[in-house]
Amino acid sequence: MERSAGRPYVSASCTLFNVASIRSKCENVMTCPIRPIGSGKEHCPYDWLAVYDGRDEHSPLIGKFCGLGKFPFSIIGTSQYMYVEFVTSPAGPLLNTGFHFNVGNWPGHVETAGIKHGICDWLLSSDSLKDSSASEGIFLSIAHWYPPNTSCSYHIKGRTGEIVRLYFPSLKQFKYARQSKAAEHLERAAAEMVASGSSRTEIIPQRGDQRGAQFSYSNSDDKNFFNYEYERQKRGWTCGKGEEVEGLDDNDGRGDAGTERQQSRVTKWIPAQAGAGGSLFRINRIESPILKYDGDCGESLTIYDSDHPDPARIIKTFCDTFSRPMEKVDFVSTSPSLYVQFDSKTGSYSGSSLYYWAHYDFFNNTRFGDPVPNTLCDEVMYAWKHPGGKIRSPMNSLIFKRTGGSDVRCQYKFVTDRRLYARAVIEVTSVSFKELPYNNNACTRCHEERVDKLVIWEEREKFQNNLACFCDNIPRAVRVISSADQMNLEMIVQGQHAITSYFKNPNPLFEASYEFAHGPLCGPITLGPSPDGELVFPFKKALAMAAGPMAAVPEHHYRREKCIWELKVAAQRDLWLNLEKARFGDRTCESAKIEVYLAGRLEPRFIMCPENISLARDLPILSAADLGALGTDQEPLPVLIQYTGDGQPGKNAFRLVWTELFHLPRNPDGSLASSLLQDGGCDFRCPGDTEVCIPRHLLCNGVDNCPNVTHISTMAQLTRYIEWNLEQLGLLHRADDYKQLVLHDESAEICLRQELSELPYGKLILMTLGLSLMLTLIVAILCRMCRGPGHAYHSRY
Known part of the structure; x- marks a missing residue:
């Protein structure tokens, strides 16, 4: 007979069939032969109960049972149907024995987002999970019968650049x-x-x-x-x-x-x-084995950091006899694949002894540079491998969960070689750290406060030199330039709220771009301070490094060059820049551009390119206040001069000249403070109303050190300092001749007189006497040589 447990309460399409509590009976044990309950034809020659996994006797045979004893705890089929066959001997039962069992429905598995191969081999891919619109996938242990030596696999496969996380949640x-x-x-x-x-x-x-x-x-x-x-x-x-x-x-x-x-x-x-x-991963004893096994690890679950069962890459193995379940522990792969394999030597009538409800998900582990071994998220950008690009906070948000409460620190190091580049440039475009409602640390002192922040620094003389710090949103992009061949960008997130704030947060915490600049054609990175000087591009000593004849080199071979110079200016000095010579291959600003940046200014003060080359020759003077001098005895911050253009040698060339000018001091009433001019390096006052002067050694040096202001100044302004300049030069007696002339620092009237007055007459006299003596000796030697042979001949005869 059979007894039903009731009608099913779950949809038939998601259920498995269960047969349980079968018992053989014998009225008189003394006269009835005792045969232990068994499974298989060899144990059941007369009466038996056969259970098939399907609709009829042609379905797979789960087992054939007979004898006296305890039936398996339960039998669970793999589908909605199960076929039970009871066969007795033709002679009939001797003692009217029988059986009793219950039939009921059993909940089925979760529909796994993947591709199933065979009975229990799965390919769980990132694409399948994405198509199901789920953020995590689930697979469960086997909940139905399976034969001995069963092996089930779960190949969790991500896309290129992804890693896999597997965990067993806890209730x-x-x-x-x-x-x-x-x-x-x-x-x-x-x-x-x-x-x-x-x-x-x-x-x-x-x-x-x-x-x-x-x-x-x-x-x-x-x-x-x-x-x-x-x-x-x-x-x-x-x-x-x-x-x-x-x-x-x-x-x-x-x-x-x-x-x-x-x-x-x-x-x-x-x-x-x-x-x-409660646990979603439990390890029990094998309750309904098909084959008895007395050794260890009758059933096991192994996790591999690979795309196949590689014994050299085992992360963890769980056995039914001695392992303990690990709940809320993340098993993370180092590649896009994770392989999970379940093995059973015994088989089971009612499902696995290793009950697990496994969750898996994928994380984008894309890197922008070379990962640093044995670190959480550090990277190195080498100039010869990654000359430029974009970076952001780690796309793998799993790092915010794996720190164990400690601060999350991700360091991006930019390393170059002076033979390639001399500077690293980082431009931070956005910072988006979350505001914590209960955080008492405000973003007022970024370097000192314990807040989420982004720090840019470089190592100088074995000390950390902080260049910038961001802990709040920035309204616009900020560019940071290194002063050496290395620079570091470090993201610091406080560990106490890293998981709740940033785990599985798709938004970047910061975004930036980087590039390496100032190649060999640019020359030295630092210029000045000096009264005058010149900046020449391309650097002549670096031209020999250009390989091969220029005509034979393809046009696309040369990269776009970017040079960044620091021009230092002495204290209490104005600065005048003059683009003296320039030759550009194209007539557009895209081919070549020279920009001048002042300290603390985001926009360039001057922009010079082929389109405005005529205006670039009359640049205004940059006063000490414009340069950002903090005190009378302190040098202002350097002026940045940036060139961006074609890096092909010879295509673009220019010569930028600078002069440090002394600003004429004034009394409170506006009159000239002559007392302050002593020992001040003011020997020649430039014409016009610029109120600047230059030292004597800058006169007649072949460079126009005084600004050209003839087109904006009156004749009176241009000639008002003539007498003072002539007096300083010792040419006051020529003042009447030069009253109506505009005398510049390179005027021929000054340079000619100065050269004549400085001629070394004593040296000239000595040189003349020396030359005369040498000439007399040469003539005497020649005469002696000419007379010798003829005089000897006449003496003989």
Whole structure:
């Protein structure tokens, strides 16, 4: 005979079939031959019970049973159907023996987002998970029968640049008082909710009696925990969140004779100890083995950091005999693949002894440079491998979960070689750290406060020299230029809130771009301070480094050159720049551009390019105040001169000349303070109303050191300093001749007189006498040589 446990309460498409509690009987044990219950034809020659996994006897045979003893705990099929065949001997039963079993439905598996091969081999790809619109995937242990030596695999495969995380979530604590039939059906309803894809949930009975049942709910992220109160109503059992559980009538909540048997079927879902924490990974003894096995590791679960079962890349192995489950532990791959394999030597009638509800997800582990070994997220950008590009905060948000509460530090190091480049340039375009409502540290002192921040620094003389710090949003891009061949950018996130603020946050915490600049054609990176000087591009000594004849080199071979010079100016000096010579291959500003930046200014003060080359020859003077001098005795911050253009040698060339000017001091009433001019390097006052002067050694040096202001100044302004200049030069007696002339520092009237007055007459006289003496000796030697042979001939005859 058979006895049914009741009609099914879960959709048939998501269920498996269960046959349980079969018992053989014999009325008189003394006269009945005792044969232990067995499985197989060799044990059952007369009477037997055969169980098939399918609709008929042509389906796979699960087992053939006979004898006297305890039947397997339960048998669970792989589909909606199970075929049971009872055969007796033609002579009939001798003692009217038989069997008794119950038949019921069992919740099926969650629909896994992947491709199934064979019975239990899965390919769980990132693309399949994305197509299902889920952020995480789930796969469960085998919940049905399987033969001995079964091997099931789960190949979790991500896209290029991704890594895989696998973990077994843990449930919150709950208490279990008594399980009723209603509790069992509610649990089955929960399994159907999961299988239908509503959410990653599992409902565990907390309290079940005739009045109602209370269940606990936990999602896979283990962040939310709710209690569901189920109260019996006339229309059925309803969930506290408004979800109706179908199929529960008024009689389902009462305990009956079948309650004990129903409870035995769901003991897998309930911890053995009241009040213990629920787990989605449990290791039990093998309850219904097909083949007896007395050794260790009859069933095992192995995780490989590979795309195949590689013994050299085992992360963890769990065995049914000695392993302990690991809950809320992340198993992370180092490549796009993770391989999980379940092996069973014994087989099972009712599912695996290793019960696991595994979650997996993928993280983008794309790097922008070379990863630093044994670090969380450090990278190095070498100029010869990564000459430029964009960077951002790590795309792998898993780093915010793997620090164990310590601060998250990601350092990006930019390294170059002076033979290639002399500078690194970083431009930070956005900073988006989250504001914490209970954080007392405000972003006022970025370097000192314990806040999330972005720090840019360089090592100078074995000390950290901070260049910039950002802990709040920036309104516009900020560019930072190194003074050497290395620079570091470091992101620091406080560990106490890293998980809650940034784990699985797709938005970047910062974005920046970088490049390496100032190649060999640019020459030295620092110029000045000096009264005058010149900046020549390309650097003549570096032209020899250009390989091969220029005509034979392809046009695309040469990169776009960027040069950044620092021009230092002495204290209390103005600066005048003059683009004296320039030759550009094209007539557009895209081919060549010279920009001059002052300290603290984001926009360039001057822009010189082929389109405005005529205006570039009359640049205004930059005063000491414009240069940002902080004190009378301190040098102002350097002036940055940047050239961007074609790097092909000979295509673009220019000569930029600078002069440090002394600004004429004034008294409070506006008159010239002559007393301050002594020992001040003011020997020649430039014409016009510029109020600047230059020292004597800059006169007649071949460079126009005085600004050309003839087109904006009157004749009176241009000639008002002539007498003073002539007096300083010792040419005051020529003042009447030069009253109507504009005398510049390179005027021929000054330079000619100065050269004549400085001629070394004494040296000239000595040189003349020396030359005369040498000439006399040469003539005497020649005469002696010419007379010698003829005089000897006449003497002989």
